[in-house]
Amino acid sequence: MRVFQVARKQRVKSKDIAQALALIKIEVAASSKIDAETAKKAALIIRQPVRVEEVAAELDLSVEKLLKKLISMKIEVISHLSLLHEQELARLLKLKSFDNLKNKASARKLKVIKPILEVLKIKPKKKRVFEVAAELAVSERAILKKLRQLNSLALHRRSPLDEETIERLKNEQYRFVDKLTFQFMHFFVEIPDLWESFKKIATSTAFYSIILVVLAALISANVLVSRNKLIRQKLYTIQGEPINQLPETYQVLETIALLEIKKLQLKIPIVEEGKDDSPITAVLHKNATVRPGDEGTSLLEDTRGIVSKNLEPLKVNDILKITDIEGANFYYRIIDPNVLKTPKGKTFKFLLNLNLANKRKLVAVLQKVE
Numbered sequence: 001m002r003v004f005q006v007a008r009k010q011r012v013k014s015k016d017i018a019q020a021l022a023l024i025k026i027e028v029a030a031s032s033k034i035d036a037e038t039a040k041k042a043a044l045i046i047r048q049p050v051r052v053e054e055v056a057a058e059l060d061l062s063v064e065k066l067l068k069k070l071i072s073m074k075i076e077v078i079s080h081l082s083l084l085h086e087q088e089l090a091r092l093l094k095l096k097s098f099d100n101l102k103n104k105a106s107a108r109k110l111k112v113i114k115p116i117l118e119v120l121k122i123k124p125k126k127k128r129v130f131e132v133a134a135e136l137a138v139s140e141r142a143i144l145k146k147l148r149q150l151n152s153l154a155l156h157r158r159s160p161l162d163e164e165t166i167e168r169l170k171n172e173q174y175r176f177v178d179k180l181t182f183q184f185m186h187f188f189v190e191i192p193d194l195w196e197s198f199k200k201i202a203t204s205t206a207f208y209s210i211i212l213v214v215l216a217a218l219i220s221a222n223v224l225v226s227r228n229k230l231i232r233q234k235l236y237t238i239q240g241e242p243i244n245q246l247p248e249t250y251q252v253l254e255t256i257a258l259l260e261i262k263k264l265q266l267k268i269p270i271v272e273e274g275k276d277d278s279p280i281t282a283v284l285h286k287n288a289t290v291r292p293g294d295e296g297t298s299l300l301e302d303t304r305g306i307v308s309k310n311l312e313p314l315k316v317n318d319i320l321k322i323t324d325i326e327g328a329n330f331y332y333r334i335i336d337p338n339v340l341k342t343p344k345g346k347t348f349k350f351l352l353n354l355n356l357a358n359k360r361k362l363v364a365v366l367q368k369v370e
Contacts, residue, residue, distance in 0.1 A: 060102060062102065
């Protein structure tokens with residue numbers, strides 16, 4: 001028998017078995033082979049504290065001889081119900097041989113009437129604390145607490161319980177927290193099985209079909225949300241008699257701001273660069289620079305050459321009003337481009353450059369924000 005097989009049978013880790021055997025000077029690894037007697041010793045240490053009668057039954061020893069041996073080893077015991085803890089149990093199990101403690105009378109009977117005794121040895125298996133906890137779907141700590149209240153001798157999760165005690169536990173009331181704790185811990189125990197089930201599902205065609213359906217639903221939802229967001233943007237009224245356009249109202253989904261020039265009675269939308277498919281004929285395109293109103297230089301360019309003709313009357317000190325999509329107003333004043341070369345021009349942090357047709361350029365500086 002291997003160490004990991006003993007650990008699996010006792011429902012503990014291999015390192016726990018190794019640590020238990022280390023107490024009796026037996027060094028093993030997870031894959032080491034051990035005999036049946038060594039496995040029984042490891043099981044006793046794992047289950048400690050154990051009663052004297054349990055040790056005797058596990059190792060097939062005489063209870064009376066075992067009690068005398070324990071007393072001679074100066075281990076305090078009173079009867080076969082006395083508990084042996086880790087250090088006491090380790091001292092006992094370090095003995096090289098237990099032949100003089102064997103129940104020889106039982107051994108002789110076993111040889112003579114072996115088939116009969118083997119039948120008589122079969123007893124109903126008692127349920128342990130952890131098995132009852134799993135059956136009642138509550139935490140093991142809650143079961144142990146109830147057993148203490150019932151004055152039971154069960155001290156740990158592997159303690160056996162008789163039928164009467166189990167029936168009394170079933171009639172007890174348990175808190176919601178105890179049941180929730182069991183479900184939480186049970187989930188982690190089931191993770192390996194869930195992972196194996198998931199791998200089987202992931203290799204099936206139905207899994208990929210479900211993934212495609214979910215992705216399609218997410219893309220559709222994203223498109224609908226984006227469309228509604230664009231529709232909620234503001235409506236701009238473009239009135240441009242100098243541009244020979246009739247007064248019309250456009251829903252400009254790509255508009256980021258509106259340029260208004262009261263002197264020329266113009267309202268011109270500003271869109272992001274690359275929106276050449278805008279439904280508005282007269283439009284300024286904003287290159288990849290800062291937005292109007294932000295610190296830095298914002299660059300506007302008339303890529304179609306339509307607006308430039310109507311902006312020719314603009315001159316120094318004229319006011320340009322820009323309203324962004326959130327309703328904030330920014331007022332720019334046109335200045336002489338040569339001012340930027342002077343020390344005063346270097347102090348301007350909010351600038352607006354307009355690149356028009358025929359290589360004409362206008363420079364404006366931010367004056368007021370509303």
